[in-house]
Amino acid sequence: MATGQEVRQAAWSVLGAVLQEHRLLAEVLADSAGALAPLSPPERARAQRLALATLRQMQRADRLLGPHLRRMPPAPVMNALRLALVEIHAEGAPAHGAVNAAVTLLRRDKATGRYAGLANAVLRKAGQAPGWDTLPPQSLPGWLRKPLITAWGKASVTAIEAIQAAAPPLDLTPKDPAQAAALAEALGAEALPTGSLRLSAPGQVSALTGYSEGAWWVQDAAAALPALLLAPQPGEHVADLCAAPGGKTLQLAAAGARVEAVDISAARMARVTENLARCGLTARTHVADALSWQPQAPLDAVLLDAPCSATGTIRRHPDLPFVKDGTELDTLVALQARLIDRALTLLRPGGRLVFCTCSLLPEEGEAQITAALARHPGLAVLPAEAPGIAPDWRSSEGGLRIRPDHWADRGGIDGFYMAVLARAAPVP
């Protein structure tokens, strides 16, 4: 059993990996030789939560630290100070315990030991500063903020930043939509208008009612919509290109479709297989490049959840702004267009394609659809219909644009873009 100090030590080292080494949190957490590896599952969860909260609220901590620091100490020292302030101000930890813990962290490490006295003095003052919740929420990095202001306006970007400051709720997709109300009751969850279930303080996911029976899976309410728009009919032959970790594959299989799940990553595809097994669902899995994978016969429908900047998921992945700098964007946009073109070749005449990305950038959403329509005469946008769609999600070219500040009073939603396309049927 690790002590609170070891949990903090692990969170501190996660912060270093993200902020100094620019490693994605998912990669750091999956590292079997990493700082979290020796911890028990609840301790890992606590360390992870602390690191996530610190990444979400770093700028607030820095604002409180600024007046007490004549010069910026080395990055690991700053991270220990931020961690302690987030514990005190955002997590409600007793100040003396969090301050002592930060001082111990720094003292234990040769490289930071000489800053222990400074940390003690600074944290005693900044730990008592009032008004944490009134400090502005952390702003998005410039490379993302500017285009988002151009696309959605300053007020929307400020609202997105406010949502990103808080830990997001946990959304679940029920395997059987008819069981949603009963499951909501058993879990104490809110039944959302789109059919997802929402828990604001979920605790350990695997301990929740229905987990071991596979009655639901974790999936943001926005991420559950593309499969609802595709609306596969029982027995339809459909492909989920870019399928892992498999939330949409599970939805398609649960609707009774014959599903081909395709993903280029074998490691990620293993998670699809695990998720299918837990939920008692079946799909054929293919570790393959969607640009060259070929089904045996033309398909009724394809779901393409293309690789993207993932800028709609920053509230769940607050490490992204510190690891990414937007330089991959052009490559991703070009890949998305090639994947759309490829997906269209897999459809029978009249077949449907749902294109989606968890991006907030129009280049990875609206503009992809406009460009695809220009490239493919006869391609059409079908109405995007599913329960609970709010009128302000509809975009002019016929897709849905969902931003994290939508449903702000319910705790927000991941940013997503999605549209349904249909390949022209032959003239009879």
Ligand SMILES: C[S@@+](CC[C@H](N)C(=O)[O-])C[C@H]1O[C@@H](n2cnc3c(N)ncnc32)[C@H](O)[C@@H]1O
């Ligand atoms: C946004 S994630 C998909 C999430 C998934 N649809 C879900 O709902 O759980 C994008 C996925 O695309 C996969 N990918 C990236 N390039 C690919 C390609 N050329 N062919 C197939 N899969 C690809 C990645 O491995 C990653 O798993």
